[in-house]
Amino acid sequence: MTITDTRTEEPDSAASHGPGAASASATVTAPPARVAGWLVSADHTRIGRLYIGTSLLAAVAVLVVGTLVMAERIDTGGTFLPTDTIDQLTTFLWLGLAFLVVVPLLLGVAIAVVPLQLGAPGIAYPRAAALAFWGWFLSGVVVVAAYLANGGPGGGEADAVDVFLVSFIVLLAALALGAACVAGTVITQRAPGMGLLDVPPFSFASLVSAGALLLTLPVLAGTVALLFVDHHYARIVFGGNQGIMGEMGWSVLQPQTYVYAIPALGLLAELFPVAAGRRQPTRAVVIGALGLAGAATIGGAMQGTPTLDFDGVTPIQGLGQLVLYGITALLPVLPFLMVFGLGGLALKSAVNSGGRPRPGAPFGFAVAAVLMGLVGALVGVLTPIEDLELLGTVYQEAQTYYLLFAGLLAGMGAVAYWGPKLWGRQLPEKAVGGLAALGLLGTVLAAFPYVIAGFLNQPLGAVDWDDLDGPIQICNVAATVGFGLLALTVIGFGLLALRGFARGDVVGDDPWDAQTLEWAVPSPAVAGVVPDLGLVRSPEPLLDAKEAVSAGASAGATDGGAA
């Protein structure tokens, strides 16, 4: 294998070359100054790393706020936080988790990894990708500043609320722009011979996710634009600052939350065959399952969780409700089940043929993420049933946390898996595995108690209400511990990544013995270096190349023996 093309920027450190990849004949242009290089970089690996770093930092802040908000629910009154800020911090928790943490984290991984997986020289629109990051980052800072200035939904400072609304529109536009870059890359930048259905599962899931984000985030932006016009000029349509979250809430509730978890499915579908050390059986069905997850896009049209209530409705209306229920509550369960089931087939096939699966530590994160996503989808099956009276309770919050934390766990798993390609160094497997277990425990504790508390009628987002004793109090204690554990997981992962990617073990170009093109270029990868494996003839081009090399070696040995 040879690697040939032009680098656009100098890599951060010397590339290490494993046995799977040959030398790089590259023309290196003069790099910009170190800090300035990051500020103006159009290298997708740098942009992706910027997204990853800042969204993990944001995750720490959001989860600390989450822990405090959950702790406030243990008892009435402002124990840890001023009572007049709790509602705002609750909306900060929900919106921040979605738009400052999970979406940008997974988008960042996609921007860094997808072009490498496709054998592309770079992302489709590199300057747009840089603009998307800086637009998201700066508007995110302004959003946080607006919250600090008593803005945000329900905020008491009118100007700060206006600033929040405008910056949130910019934030959504930047995220949609980043999604367009990812989708454009998958559609226009694939290596010669690679069909759309041949792209690796993570890239395909990123395409589905990007498409869903492109079709739903602008809907939210349009709504927020009208909220701004009303809030800034009139305050006669949406009820001023108190009505804002009512119009935006659908963006963090079922079915929209499924959109944010789609890349988690792609990550696990990517890792199952790598762990099994063989090709994914029925791969087309796996790709179909990832496509099916895109049905969650309907969230933008629904703008809320549809209800299932047959009292006093005509048969046609009832049928309509059933169809919507099927699409928004039942259908999302399928992709999670299918990815687990079909991935299990790959492992089973490896075991049956005497092989020994090698699930690395990132696999633990991916399994934890999809498991939590599956539980979240199952929880969502009951939400729309009106007779259960779960709408408007923390049961809905539980579902949101399951899916958003699934995205967070998947993001950390993806960083651990592709870290060697992006930084040239590997994180210690035991520590990563431990953090995956801690993250899983944290998610269960943060979300499951609210499933129970939802049946006990704890109101959605409320801190002060009458019925706080008994089981509900225990649920709120458990949720507080869960949020705390998740904050510790992210802090631990961040510290591990800082140390591991700076001074960890230098690894070869293909440390996982993987099957896709990104592992055929030197680590750390930079934009402009593409693998030269000839025409792509299957969804596992690197595995093809390895098999060809070993077949050639066997034939050579046989010939030598015969001679």
Added chain:
Amino acid sequence: MLALPRAVAPGRRHSLLVGTSFGVAAGAAALAGLLGTYLVARERELDALRDAGETVRFLPDGILMPEIPANIMLFVFLGASVMAQWAVYAIRRADRRHTAMAIGLVFLFGVGALNLQIAIYRELGVGLTSSPFATLFYGVTGGFLIALLVGLVLAVVTAFRSLGGRYAATDTDGVAAFALYWHFLAVAFCAVWFVVYVNK
């Protein structure tokens, strides 16, 4: 002075056209958000009037929607859409003169639409804060005006690039992307026209 590093080589497989398609899809979704929110808020307002036993009418008393300029705008956008497609037709035949003429006409049609929108605002004569209808009306049509201004900028850029010889019969993506955007504007205005000016 800092300068951006050289970007990777231009993408394959119609990157510009694909990117514009994504932009159009996002624009359509944003407009859907505006119109959806408009309709929901309108319905809420009408329900409140019904409950109060008042006349169920979203437009404030004494206000008449200027329908004639709105209808003319509809035809202006349909005409601009045809002209935009003419530009694609011309560039595919390497007819640069007619390409530039068609793009210029699209620009003029766009300026005409802008003028008509301003005429509607003047004729309507209501302040943005005067009623829920006014707030929502200005919000939705203002959002559409931003999309129209983007279309005008796109027309100028495409015209200059076309005159500069950037496009050829074998490379029509830029003009096709421009046309796609104006087709989107035409369809988007049809939706705005029906929801805001006809349905009121």
